[in-house]
Amino acid sequence: MQEQAIAWRNAGADIGVVPTMGALHAGHDSLVARARRENQRVIVSVFVNPAQFGPNEDFATYPRPFDQDRARLEALGVDALFHPPVDQIYPPAFKTRVDPGPLGDLLEGKSRPGHFGGVLTVVLKLFNLTQPKRAYFGQKDFQQVVLVRQLVRDFGLPVRIVAVPTVRYPDGLAMSSRNAYLDASQRELAPVVYRAITEAAKAFTAGETDPARLEGLTRERLAASPGLAVDYVAVVDDTTLGRPGRAIPGSVLAVAVKLGSIRLIDNVVLGAERL
Numbered sequence: 001m002q003e004q005a006i007a008w009r010n011a012g013a014d015i016g017v018v019p020t021m022g023a024l025h026a027g028h029d030s031l032v033a034r035a036r037r038e039n040q041r042v043i044v045s046v047f048v049n050p051a052q053f054g055p056n057e058d059f060a061t062y063p064r065p066f067d068q069d070r071a072r073l074e075a076l077g078v079d080a081l082f083h084p085p086v087d088q089i090y091p092p093a094f095k096t097r098v099d100p101g102p103l104g105d106l107l108e109g110k111s112r113p114g115h116f117g118g119v120l121t122v123v124l125k126l127f128n129l130t131q132p133k134r135a136y137f138g139q140k141d142f143q144q145v146v147l148v149r150q151l152v153r154d155f156g157l158p159v160r161i162v163a164v165p166t167v168r169y170p171d172g173l174a175m176s177s178r179n180a181y182l183d184a185s186q187r188e189l190a191p192v193v194y195r196a197i198t199e200a201a202k203a204f205t206a207g208e209t210d211p212a213r214l215e216g217l218t219r220e221r222l223a224a225s226p227g228l229a230v231d232y233v234a235v236v237d238d239t240t241l242g243r244p245g246r247a248i249p250g251s252v253l254a255v256a257v258k259l260g261s262i263r264l265i266d267n268v269v270l271g272a273e274r275l
């Protein structure tokens, strides 16, 4: 992959890279479409990265419909699909790991220790193997975008990180490969997450800027759905992930819940989205 990527760059083409774990859906398509608009060459990686899964997480059972993914990417007109075996990314002698620092321990990192170290390690390697001018990430995984931007800044990587808005089902549920785990009753319950955060976002637009009150509104709305356990609800600054004294346009309201053993995350940018 690296040789091909270097050849494209040497020929003057900009490369856009879309890192994924496969089980592709319309959210991924939207990243690919954006990458196609902005670059001469587009590489999509499909790699279920063992380093970002905890020991009790779903690495073994994560969906891997590879033939479908390949057909989907061909139809989208990508220039290359990078689907390396695990030991190409992590050969036996592999030792180095990126440490995301303190932001990696907040929010998702609190519930998923080591997750962002695994993410940043594979992202750094993918960037080196695919030589992107731009790399495309979903706003749904907002903390991931923050940490990848930090990686780029801290290590001086020549890559522009593009965050792409979350693609949703008509009922508001954010598309996710893990939605496949939801049974019918969980699937019916799941849109409450987006309803709860949009209600708080509307309260912000109507003048409520107290982070605790916005979080409280979200929690109240979620509490009305038994069967759904809140992991976190947090209003945070979009770069430091700290809690602002007052929410401002651009602050992010981020949520994680559990429906049985299935964890769902979502977020809204306050003051930025049509609700």
Ligand code: AMP
Binding pocket: 019, 020, 021, 022, 026, 027, 028, 030, 031, 136, 137, 138, 139, 140, 141, 164, 165, 166, 167, 168, 174, 175, 176, 177
């Ligand atoms: P994944 O395959 O789940 O690791 O996701 C690969 C990329 O697609 C990540 O940057 C995700 O944030 C992004 N993504 C996942 N779901 C969505 C969605 N519903 N809308 C937009 N981007 C998404």
